[in-house]
Amino acid sequence: MTARLAPKNIDEFNARLKDVSQDLPKRMKQCATYVAENTERIAVSTVAEMASAAGVQPSAMMRFCSVMGFAGFSEMQKLFRTAYSPGLPDYTTRLANLRERGADSPASLLAEFVDAGRMSLENLANVVDPRVLDEAVVSLSGAQMIHVVGFRRAFPVATYLTYAFEKMEVPCMLHEGTGKLDHRHALRGGDAVIAISFAPYSQETVDLAQAAADRGLPVVAITDTVMSPLHIPGVRPISVSEVDFGSFRALSATLSLAITIAVAVGSRRVEK
Secondary structure: OOOOOOOOOHHHHHHHHHHHHHHOOHHHHHHHHHHHHOHHHHOOOOHHHHHHHHOOOHHHHHHHHHHOOOOOHHHHHHHHHHHHOOOOOOHHHHHHHHHHHOOOOHHHHHHHHHHHHHHHHHHHHHHOOHHHHHHHHHHHHOOOOEEEEEOHHHHHHHHHHHHHHHHOOOOEEEEOOHHHOOOHHHOOOOOEEEEEOOOOOOHHHHHHHHHHHHOOOOEEEEEOOOOOOOOOOOEEEEEOOOOOEOOEOOOHHHHHHHHHHHHHHHHHHHHO
């Protein structure tokens, strides 16, 4: 295998991850998938903790680091600690303390999810590219109609966006899939699409995004990782990750991103 230089920043890391993930064997692909979905864990976890969460041996996680171009896990961790150190709160310690005391009461669960939400929001503020966000708002604000699609966990975000657009008198259409009806025929020239999907991804969402992109319409995707099927030509993806507790993920960061897009689009349309 040809030696690779280690990624110098998070953008290079994400590009490398997307590049290598297609041809990895099963255990290595488990590492790639877990890392892609939990980048906020890298800076605060040991290699044993990351491997256990990914369902692999530590040696597999170390091999994954090597494939990514790092000398070891500590070098990969250093990249994320350097990138996130200005705003990374030590919520992991607080969560660990709560678990030791037993987080089975409603009050303890609330504290867990509040801390997870804070961590998700800190991560969002650190990783969203302002340029990409600006370009997304510009492409959406000029649309005659904004089509919004999202199913399962993404459905509350899609309905919230539609509600916000309606209140700001921005023409929009929610593709909710009632009766398994396919509304791709509603796409018109001058329209735009917001496609929202997280793992496990909704094929209906990907199909609508692909159909719109094939017609040359602006498509903005709200998704989770660089391995998302919404990373396709013609689609402008914005990645957002949610810190989980007990395998449950709230939508704190995702809804914050959604209302940001809605208000920014509404404001720009008023200015125009």
